[in-house]
Amino acid sequence: MKKILIIGASILQLPAIIRAKELGFYVATCDYNPNAVGTKYADEFFNVSTIDINGVVSVAKKFNPDGIMTLATDMPIRSVAAASRALGLPGISIETAIKATDKGEMIKAFKEQGVETPWFFIINNKDELDIVIEKLNFPCIIKPTDNSGSRGVILVNRKKDILDAYLYSKSESRNGSVIIEEFMSGSEVSVEIMVVENHPHVLAITDKKTTGAPYFVEMGHAQQSQLPKGNIEKIKDISIRAVKAVGIKEGPAHVEIMLTSEGPKMVELGARLGGDNITTHLVPLSTGIDMIEATIKILTGEKPVVIPEFQKGSAIRYFSVPSGRVVSIDGLDEAQAIEGVKQVTLLRSVGDNVNQLRSSNDRIGFVIAQSDNTHKAINICKEAIDKIKIQIDNA
Numbered sequence: 001m002k003k004i005l006i007i008g009a010s011i012l013q014l015p016a017i018i019r020a021k022e023l024g025f026y027v028a029t030c031d032y033n034p035n036a037v038g039t040k041y042a043d044e045f046f047n048v049s050t051i052d053i054n055g056v057v058s059v060a061k062k063f064n065p066d067g068i069m070t071l072a073t074d075m076p077i078r079s080v081a082a083a084s085r086a087l088g089l090p091g092i093s094i095e096t097a098i099k100a101t102d103k104g105e106m107i108k109a110f111k112e113q114g115v116e117t118p119w120f121f122i123i124n125n126k127d128e129l130d131i132v133i134e135k136l137n138f139p140c141i142i143k144p145t146d147n148s149g150s151r152g153v154i155l156v157n158r159k160k161d162i163l164d165a166y167l168y169s170k171s172e173s174r175n176g177s178v179i180i181e182e183f184m185s186g187s188e189v190s191v192e193i194m195v196v197e198n199h200p201h202v203l204a205i206t207d208k209k210t211t212g213a214p215y216f217v218e219m220g221h222a223q224q225s226q227l228p229k230g231n232i233e234k235i236k237d238i239s240i241r242a243v244k245a246v247g248i249k250e251g252p253a254h255v256e257i258m259l260t261s262e263g264p265k266m267v268e269l270g271a272r273l274g275g276d277n278i279t280t281h282l283v284p285l286s287t288g289i290d291m292i293e294a295t296i297k298i299l300t301g302e303k304p305v306v307i308p309e310f311q312k313g314s315a316i317r318y319f320s321v322p323s324g325r326v327v328s329i330d331g332l333d334e335a336q337a338i339e340g341v342k343q344v345t346l347l348r349s350v351g352d353n354v355n356q357l358r359s360s361n362d363r364i365g366f367v368i369a370q371s372d373n374t375h376k377a378i379n380i381c382k383e384a385i386d387k388i389k390i391q392i393d394n395a
Contacts, residue, residue: 009038050076067300072275100271113245118182144173285314313374324394
């Protein structure tokens with residue numbers, strides 16, 4: 001029986017753990033949390049943090065898997081790369097892992113390879129901020145170089161607000177470094193790519209909906225993109241060049257792009273499967289392609305089939321409610337009964353507190369739908385959300 005090591009055992013990695021088991025793999029996982037939800041689904045569990053590179057390498061040598069992967073989060077990527085290299089398994093190099101997880105190194109790689117980016121400054125301390133402050137154009141964006149899920153991302157409209165914004169963003173940066181860059185307006189999309197034998201295959205382009213300024217929390221995704229065909233082709237081109245710029249030669253990539261008035265420009269990318277149910281749910285619903293299975297095959301030495309079986313519309317929309325305490329939740333059965341609704345998930349229960357939306361962790365649930373086209377799938381999500389009444393006490 002083939003073995004696979006999945007780095008992380010949280011709800012984010014659970015779909016990979018379950019799918020690997022369905023495919024007949026003997027599955028081990030590791031996580032700093034011994035009570036992580038995925039532990040009970042795996043055959044073996046190692047109580048090691050996903051960002052403890054040496055620890056993960058030791059686990060890999062002990063378990064001796066046929067492949068190593070993670071899902072939906074950037075933090076374990078360096079551990080995955082180091083462990084894969086130590087065992088001579090398929091996967092990205094350590095250099096690529098750094099470029100795919102450090103936004104500063106990433107954007108420098110894009111610039112060196114001629115991939116379109118916003119203007120940017122990498123700031124390591126307040127003295128460097130003082131040096132560049134007169135060069136900044138407002139509004140601009142500040143974000144940590146080494147975090148994800150919208151943590152520490154903030155829009156700055158005025159020069160006088162730059163220090164407070166810098167301190168906020170730095171507080172969410174593990175290495176203390178932040179990046180200040182051009183605020184790009186336009187249509188934001190993500191591109192789901194599978195690289196097979198050094199050839200990037202674009203599987204889906206996803207329209208993105210966010211809260212907008214100042215925190216830009218993602219509140220919805222829909223496939224396939226409803227942008228004009230000419231723009232779609234430009235987006236495919238830049239995404240493929242971006243993947244090559246950071247050196248991804250095999251495995252998945254999740255690429256985020258802003259279509260501006262000057263054309264598409266890179267936001268960032270991950271050398272992994274995308275989160276927010278994009279690759280686990282939306283891609284299979286819109287194309288029939290199982291990206292988890294494809295990733296497992298690539299990283300265990302097999303060649304997957306990445307040809308779409310069909311073209312449909314799929315969408316996810318997150319609930320938007322005020323902060324406070326959940327008093328009641330009604331209408332779930334009615335929402336789930338709507339034709340086309342594939343999943344309704346609530347991440348809070350009656351009595352739980354809801355925080356102000358500042359990052360993805362503050363969202364309380366979502367609806368996923370499928371239909372003949374993207375527009376219909378979005379409308380089904382909206383109809384289902386309207387059926388669900390969530391009463392919040394914000395006193």
